Amino acid sequence: MSTQTTEEAETEAQGSESPGDRRRAEKAREQSGAQDAVTTAEETVHLKVFRYDPEIEGKNEPRFDDFHVPFEKGMTVLDALMQARDRFDTTLTFRHSCRQAICGSDALFINGSQRLGCKTQISDLEQPVRVEPLPHAEVVKDLVVDMEHFYDQMEAVEPYFQTDETPSDDMEEQRQSRANREKIKMSTRCIWCGACMSSCNIAAGDNEYLGPAALNKAFRFSMDDREGEQMREQRLEHLDQTHGVWRCQTQFSCTNVCPKDIPLTEHIQELKREAVKNNLKFW
Numbered sequence: 001m002s003t004q005t006t007e008e009a010e011t012e013a014q015g016s017e018s019p020g021d022r023r024r025a026e027k028a029r030e031q032s033g034a035q036d037a038v039t040t041a042e043e044t045v046h047l048k049v050f051r052y053d054p055e056i057e058g059k060n061e062p063r064f065d066d067f068h069v070p071f072e073k074g075m076t077v078l079d080a081l082m083q084a085r086d087r088f089d090t091t092l093t094f095r096h097s098c099r100q101a102i103c104g105s106d107a108l109f110i111n112g113s114q115r116l117g118c119k120t121q122i123s124d125l126e127q128p129v130r131v132e133p134l135p136h137a138e139v140v141k142d143l144v145v146d147m148e149h150f151y152d153q154m155e156a157v158e159p160y161f162q163t164d165e166t167p168s169d170d171m172e173e174q175r176q177s178r179a180n181r182e183k184i185k186m187s188t189r190c191i192w193c194g195a196c197m198s199s200c201n202i203a204a205g206d207n208e209y210l211g212p213a214a215l216n217k218a219f220r221f222s223m224d225d226r227e228g229e230q231m232r233e234q235r236l237e238h239l240d241q242t243h244g245v246w247r248c249q250t251q252f253s254c255t256n257v258c259p260k261d262i263p264l265t266e267h268i269q270e271l272k273r274e275a276v277k278n279n280l281k282f283w
C-alpha cells in the first residue's frame with residue numbers, strides 16, 4: 001500500500017513537469033480564476049436611488065429609480081452608484097472624492113441610516129439598497145445636498161488654533177503633552193461629512209443649534225492645553241448658550257452614525273461640565 005500524501009504526490013508531479021506543462025497549467029488556473037470573476041460579476045445589486053432635479057421639467061418631482069448593477073467582491077455603495085451612473089444614467093448626481101473615508105463628501109442616507117458610501121459594503125446591506133440624500137438638508141440635485149448651513153455652524157466656533165500669546169520666536173515649538181494629545185485625539189478625526197448633524201433631531205428643529213460636529217470641533221480646541229486659559233474661557237462662554245451645548249439632549253444619534261467613531265455625545269457632556277465650572281466664582 002502506498003503511504004505517499006497528496007501534497008507529496010503533487011510536488012513529485014510538479015518536479016516531473018516540463019516548463020511547457022507548467023505554463024499550460026498556470027494558464028488553465030488563470031482562466032478558471034477569470035471565469036469565477038465573471039460568475040461573481042453576474043450577481044447583481046439592486047439599488048433604489050432617490051432622484052430629483054429642480055431644473056429639468058419632468059424630473060422635478062422626487063422619485064426613486066431602480067438600478068441593477070453587477071456585484072463584485074468588496075463593492076461599496078459608492079462603487080455601485082458609480083456603476084449605475086457610468087453604465088445606465090450619466091445624469092445621476094452624487095458627491096465623492098477620496099473613496100477611502102477621508103474627504104467626507106459622500107455621506108448618504110443608506111437603508112435608513114447616515115453612512116459614508118465609500119465605507120459601506122454592499123454585502124453588509126439588505127437589498128434593495130435604498131440610497132437617499134442626507135435628511136434635514138436641502139436637496140440640490142439627486143443625492144447632493146446643500147452643506148452651507150453645516151459649514152456656517154462649523155465656522156461659528158472658529159475651528160482653528162488660537163493661542164493666548166504668540167511665542168516671541170516664530171520658530172518656537174508649541175509642545176503638547178502626551179496626555180493632552182490623548183484627550184483630544186478622537187475629536188481631531190472629524191472629516192466634516194455632516195452625518196451627525198443630519199441624524200440629530202434637535203438640529204433638525206433648531207436651525208441655530210451649533211450641532212454635534214461644531215461642538216466637537218469646539219471641544220477639540222478648548223481642551224487643547226496649548227491655546228491657554230483665556231482662549232478656553234472665551235470658547236466656553238460662546239458654547240454656554242441656548243443654541244450651544246445646552247440644546248443637546250443626549251440622544252446619541254450623532255455618536256451612532258459618526259463614521260470616524262468620535263464619541264460626540266460624550267464630548268458635548270464634557271463641554272457642559274466645563275461650561276458650568278467656568279461660571280463658578282469663588283470669593
Ligand code: SF4
Pocket residue numbers: 189190191192193194195196197212213216257258259260261262264
Ligand atoms: S463628527 Fe463624525 S459624523 Fe460629524 S461631521 Fe465629523 S466625521 Fe462626520
Ligand code: FES
Pocket residue numbers: 096097098099100101102103104105106107116117118119
Ligand atoms: S469619497 Fe471621501 S469619504 Fe467617501
